[in-house]
Amino acid sequence: MKNLFCVGLSHHTATVETRERFVGHAAVDRKLREEAGCTEALLLTTCNRVEVYAAAEVPVSTECIVRCLLASGMTPAEDETEVFYRHEAQQCVQHLFRVASGLDSMVIGETEILGQAKKAYAAARESGAAGPYLHRLFQRAFRVAKQVRTRTDITRGAVSVGSVAVDLAEQIFGNFETRKVLLLGAGEASERTARALAKRGVRDIRVTNRSAERAESLAALICGRAVAMQDWETHCREVDILISSTAAATPIVTRENLAPLLHDRLDRPLFIIDIAVPRDVAPDVNEMEGVFLYDIDSLQSIAQQSLALRREQVAAGEEIIAGHVDDFSGWFVSTRERMRRAAELPEASLRASES
């Protein structure tokens, strides 16, 4: 009788060294079908997980799957199979739906896993390793993942400092095309943020640095333009986003020098991202009208808040998944029963004709 199961390891159960040993090889598909006896098999590998989803008529042991995953000539270490988990039937379905929805990921809600699952499924279809059961299972998993993403806040909020800064800028300004950015200091962190902003559509990026040469080279890298350090205040009047990351020991941007710059731009907000340690911008600048100041600590704190928010959304995601698991399991059981009866029918009629 056809059974559906999943055998795998992930960041929850195995170290990166162990995961590396089982990333799979070209012949996995063939070995799973020919040596292990699976009728359908699909290998999902990412940097955090290696999983085999399979359907089989006969029982297939975990050890057998583990051996198939290892390249020829390799043998599993003594306790290595213990890091593998196994999910059968309904649990297998639930596990895949959780994985595809990002609920089982290291960073909850990340969406990269869905693309990786789609790629794995496409490869299995192409090689003929995925049959009707896995086809139906993965199609449903993609649908579930989409629903979880759109019906919950599981993917909301950035979880890294750079992306938090870009998300906040988007929440303040919406469209970036007409926005102007000034980089005060050409550090690596501000370069990353500027690159992310450029990727989202910012066209006007100005770079200033104590070393004009460094400013020039960074400006060239991000399609911006270098401006003289002593002119930063003039540019500050025009820009919408100020990213600061100099090595100055005391704050460069203070209420006193910012107030006259903001006087005639009261209706335009100024978003200041201060990535420098020690800080380049005096903290009381945040109290100024129309100024939103975020330093490294506040950006990190938001990243943590977003992660906490995503964790809160897991329950809502599980609820959506539960409905689909029941539905899929119903389909699986009835299809398996129908196929079993269809297989028994010729045998019964054969026996009847013999008697």
Add this chain to the structure above:
Amino acid sequence: MDRTLLIISTLFFFLAMVRTAVAIKARTYHAVGFNFFAIALGFVFQTAFLSVRGHALGRCPLTNLFEVFVFLAWSVSLIYLLIGSAYRLSLMGAFTAPLVFGLQAFALLAPIDRPHPMPVAPAPWLELHASVSLIAYGAFALACVAGLMYLLQERQLKTRQLHSMFYHFPPLTDLFAAITRLLWLGFVLLTVGIAAGFFTGQPLPYVKVAWSLGVWIFYAAILLARHLGTTAPRRIAALCVVAFSAALTLLWGITFLSSTHTL
């Protein structure tokens, strides 16, 4: 019969309000069209109510305070449905539904649905004056809603405490642009409404004229401050909330106190 239509309409707004409140509390709020559809259905029943009432009266149904509040609630829904789609539907609806519900619940529960002592003859200029002025109020109500959203979002950005709703807000600058457009829409309509009031051929009710001009001057001052660039967007948003609250209170006061007032 007509009150039943209004009760059904109020229930739709109540439904939108409760669903949003539950979702916010459970931190599972997500932008779907539920609020939009609930408000659209509520609007259909509001329109049916006003139509039935209008046919019964043989004129625009603005003969007592009850009808004034329902017409105002209808105007708010109308403006929301017309412009809401431009500003992330669902969240704008989450703020609009409680306002409309409040207006209609007050109209239904307060003893203000008293028939006018004498049949009120149709008067096109008076009806134009009253209805256009109330639609202007609908735009100001939405400016107030957008102002509230602006203040909430600005506060979260300043304090760096981002609620799960934060990422559902429209961008701050877009919200400010919406406030400006709504203020202009309301201001132009109010100007037309007030001007129409001078052509009614009836003696001018001085208290009402003073009140209307007061509201007009208040909104003119807000728009002036907005375009001079001397007032921070946060203050403009706060002024929108204050102005609409004051105008609504005055509307109620003036209409309630003026026993001869028929709009």
